[in-house]
Amino acid sequence: MSQAPLRIVVIDENQVRAAILEDGLRAAGLTDLHIIRETTHLLRRIVAIDPDVVIIDLENPSRDVLEQMFQVSRMVSRPVAMFVDQSDTASIEAAIDAGVSAYIVDGLRKERVKPILDMTISRFNAFSRLQRELNEAKSALEDRKVIERAKGILMRTRGLSEEEAFVLLRQSAMNEKKKLAEIAQSVVTAASLFGG
Amino acid sequence: MTISELGPGIEVDAPRRARAAQPRTVRAGFIPLVDASVLIVAAELGFAEREGVRLDLVKDVSWSNIRDRLAFRQFDVAHMLNPMPIASQLALGSNPFPVIAPFSLGLGGNAITLSVDLYRQMQEAAGLAGAEDAMANGRALKAIVEGRRARGEPMLAFAMTYPFSSHNYEFRYWMGAAGIHPDRDVRMVVVPPPLTADALLAGAIDGFCVGAPWNMLAVEAGVGRIVATKPDLWPSSPEKVIGVRHDWAELNRETLAQLIVALDAAARWCDEPGNRDILASILARPAYIGAPVEILKRVLSGEFTVDPNGTMRQVDDYFVFHRKLANFPFVSHALWTYSQMVRWGQTGLSAKGLAAATAAYRPDIYRAALAGRTTPLPLADSKREGEPNAVVPSDHGGVAMGPDAFCDGRLFDPAEIEAYIAGFEIHNRDCAPGDAVTADN
Structure with a gap:
């Protein structure tokens, strides 16, 4: 050997x-x-x-x-x-x-x-x-981006402050038992459908 | 889609159990090939669920992985090359665990494709017009092989997918019938199916034997010429099987029986010509084969484009999923496979080897699962292979096997296996196992 x-x-x-x-x-x-x-x-x-x-x-x-x-x-x-x-x-x-x-x-x-x-x-x-971890980080980044966009849409269409827009998203997520990013995504989708 | 919406071919037996209390999950590994259809359809169209089995399909990339994941319990059952359970029982290769085959997934599906350039040389050497049969193509190849040797040119390299594969034995059988020694006159190498067309294009190999849809894809890519299909070599030759660990089979007899009933119904569905379009569209999904649906349709119906110029050829019964006792694990299939392992020096002929090869196939499990149903059960576990127009006796009367000759006209009688093996002039029997050929890749 x-x-x-x-x-x-x-x-x-x-x-x-x-x-x-x-x-x-x-x-x-x-x-x-x-x-x-x-x-x-x-x-x-x-x-x-x-x-x-x-x-x-x-x-x-x-x-x-x-x-x-x-x-x-x-x-x-x-x-x-x-x-x-x-x-x-x-x-x-x-x-x-x-x-x-x-x-x-x-x-x-x-x-x-x-x-x-x-x-x-x-x-x-x-x-x-x-x-x-990399995938999680990537998806966290994507989540943050879509939440920012949804907040912007709510602030513009509903005349809310950034803080109020975020609270509204979070409240909806809790009520519907969904992730914050999912609710944000539906806001963004709805806005694009309604031309918001 | 539910079973009642599935269309023709659903003349069904009652579920094996009225309703399973709790569906049993069976994890099944598969390689993306058309001959995994029965397994895929059983999972996708509810045949498994109806029997109380939740079939969890897992796609894999190599036969070695399939073997090891089955052995180490990541899979319960798997789509396997029919020689794999036999090799495992013979302890050949790096087989960590003995596996049994209680169900055959059908017949047919392979073809031999050569490079367009090699075929052109064969045409010049032998005056081939393009419509010649597999044997004429084989003889033309022999002329090329001899010419190269006379001129001192390097040997041609031919690929198959796994050392213990129907592809390996079919390719060798065809060459042997044409007078070419696969271990001395050419180099045999392994190339994974998805890489075959590229290897041909790159000139790394001069031809290959592989399952559908890879031959047709190589032709469509303009690099290959199909020179023989599996039915040309031996119409009812075995192909893929369901491989099961014997301990799992022992501990899960009822589940395995339910799975066999589901696979039987799925196979019947796959065989119905009216269902082939739906089958092609299921197989085309990325989760399964991920090939163009049009090519899959043509493969399933045996409508071949054999060369890049678009020459067509209709191959009858290119795939048989259920008819002709296609799912019965005939012990004679296991023994024929063993005869080729011996012929090519992978193992020796012995009483022990015969017993091991026989033990790999489990017609008893198939029979027990399907007893008293509409699927015919042959009266004997073995038959003479390669007999044209044989009628095999079954509990539902004689089953006509159709034109079932080997390309060289030999007959395989499992009772005469020793004489059968001795009858091949071209062989590699003298080569001790593990001391085989001087191939490289």
């Missing part, structure tokens, strides 16, 4: 996520890293790199290309297996939940691979969290 640093291939078309993962792996001292974003001639490129571990995101349809590695193992000098150890289903489940899969060469000790998989899972989850 060689103790040479593990060579890792990361296949991810999402550049931001790949960068987050790369950062984590490098910080853990895994510097023999190869990031593949373009999946044409994927198998040929993997064979040329001859990695110990291949990490691929589950949104990538090219994952099926990797399955061919099991069939054509003469071309990869060492047999490859998916990171499936029937005794460790929790870890593979966590990987699938996080949206990632890993393939390792046969004979690699589990202790050497486990930290890599754990790191990958946590970085993938961190990316999802980031994405979710």
Whole structure:
């Protein structure tokens, strides 16, 4: 069993996520890293790199290309297996939940691979969290914009102050058990229909 | 839309249970392909709900994901390539869990498409006029393959979608019948279906075998020429199945039976020509296939544009969703698939292997779910495959299977599987599993 640093291939078309993962792996001292974003001639490129571990995101349809590695193992000098150890289903489940899969060469000790998989899972989850927060922030910004427009419409058509317009929107939202932004959106829609 | 508004084909049996107390949610993974129709229709048009099943469809991008999400319980059932449950029982590939197939989603749907340029070379070499059958096209391809070898040119690269796929075995069968060795004369690679037309255009591959609508889309994009369809190679060859984890099947027998009744009714609906336009418009939605509705309509009715010049070809029974016992999981289908796995060196022939392949298909579950209903149940679990105009005995009388010959005229008798496999001159049996070809991608 060689103790040479593990060579890792990361296949991810999402550049931001790949960068987050790369950062984590490098910080853990895994510097023999190869990031593949373009999946044409994927198998040929993997064979040329001859990695110990291949990490691929589950949104990538090219994952099926990797399955061919099991069939054509003469071309990869060492047999490859998916990171499936029937005794460790929790870890593979966590990987699938996080949206990632890993393939390792046969004979690699589990202790050497486990930290890599754990790191990958946590970085993938961190990316999802980031994405979710970004989406929430975006939608909060959109909400604020539509509320501002609705307030403006109410101030203009009903002769209200900004404060009064906001109170009216909030009161309607509470009465109708809707979100403030939804009520604001209906004000904006109605105004456009009535030429307000 | 409710079932009473669905139009023809709804000669229905009574629901399996008068009314389920609480609908059971079944999560089902699928790949956006026309052969997922039965599953999609069961969810979309209320057939599942009528049986007390809430079918929750989840679209996915790769067969590997489908396999793993089923194994690790993100899915309860899944739209699968028929060799996948067999491979899982044989522990081939990176299969983490054994899966069974209690229902076939129908027959047909694939085709082999070559690049326009390669077909033009075949026309020149063999004087093809354009209306030749699949075998004549295969022989023309052989002439090209030999010419390239004589001139020392690189091998042609052909794509399929997954190592354990009907596409892989069909493409290989066609080449083998034409005298081409798929592991020595050409390179076989995997390309995901949505990328096939682009790969052809980029010259990364010279042809592919894939399900609908991708062949027609490659032709429409001006890059592909269809040279064989699945019915040309073997009309009642198996295609997709419903894959189920065996432990889930054990724990949810009633739900699985209800699901099979729903799928049976949905399949019958899909087979009705009068429903094909509605079916095409459902499949066209982005949540399902997201392809142009006109192309889907033509695919469903087998009206093929085979080349970019607009040459038309009518393929009868390109899709069979319910007729001809299309949903019955014939053990002979599983064994034929196993015979091809052995032929191409993916596994060896053994009593254990035969038992594992047989265990992948579960006609007993299908029979129990549909007993006493209007859908005919064949009297035997296996049949001789490739027999033209066979009539298969069933509890509703004989079912005519139509012209069902293999393109090379062979017959597959599951009782004679060893002799059948030995009869192929072109094979890769000597190749130990895991020590296969020198392909690259």
